[in-house]
Amino acid sequence: MNEENDLTVILTPERRNRAHLIDILQDIQNGHGYLSKEALLEVAKFLDMPASSVWGVATFYNQFRFTAPGKRPVKVCMGTACHLAGGQLVLEATARELDIEIGGITTDREFSLERVACIGCCALAPVVTIGEQAYPRMTATKIEEVLVTIKPAASETEAGTGSRP
Ligand code: FES
Incomplete structure (x- = not known):
C-alpha cells in the first residue's frame, strides 16, 4: 500500500478545511493503523496549519496512535x-x-x-x-x-x- 497514494485519496479538495482535521486523522489511522510523522506533516501542509497544532490535536485524543501496530x-x-x-x-x-x-x-x-x-x-x-x-x-x-x-x-x-x- 502506497502511503502517498492513500493520502491523496483522503486529502481531497473538499476537505481542505480545518473543521475536517479529526475526520482526516481518523481516515489515515483507519487506513494505516497509526499516524506517522510524515502523514501528520502532510496533513498540516494540506490544511495550512502549523505541524505543532496538528500534533496537539492528535495527541489530545487517545484514539490515535503514533507507532505502527503489531501484526x-x-x-x-x-x-x-x-x-x-x-x-x-x-x-x-x-x-x-x-x-x-x-x-x-x-x-x-x-x-x-x-x-x-x-x-x-x-x-x-x-x-x-x-x-x-x-x-x-x-x-x-x-x-x-x-x-x-x-x-x-x-x-x-x-x-x-x-x-x-
Ligand atoms: S463492547 Fe461496548 S463497552 Fe465494550
Missing part, C-alpha cells in the same frame, strides 16, 4: 459496559502477559496493545480483540490463557516466514 493488534475494550464488567483487570493482565505497556508493541512486533472505546458488542463484555478475532467475556485469567495459546503459534509463523542466510 496482531490486541485491543481491550474500555467502554462503559466492559469497564464495569472488569475491563481494567483484563487490560492489566494483557499488558502483563505481553510484557508491554498500553500503546506499546512487543519486541518481535507481533503484538501491540491498546485500549479502545466501545466496539459494539456490550452484551459480551468485557471484550478483547486480537487481530480480527473477538474474545468475549474475558477475565484476567482467560486472556492470559488465550495469549499463552496464541504466542507460540505466532513465533512458529515468524520462524516459518523468515529467510535463511
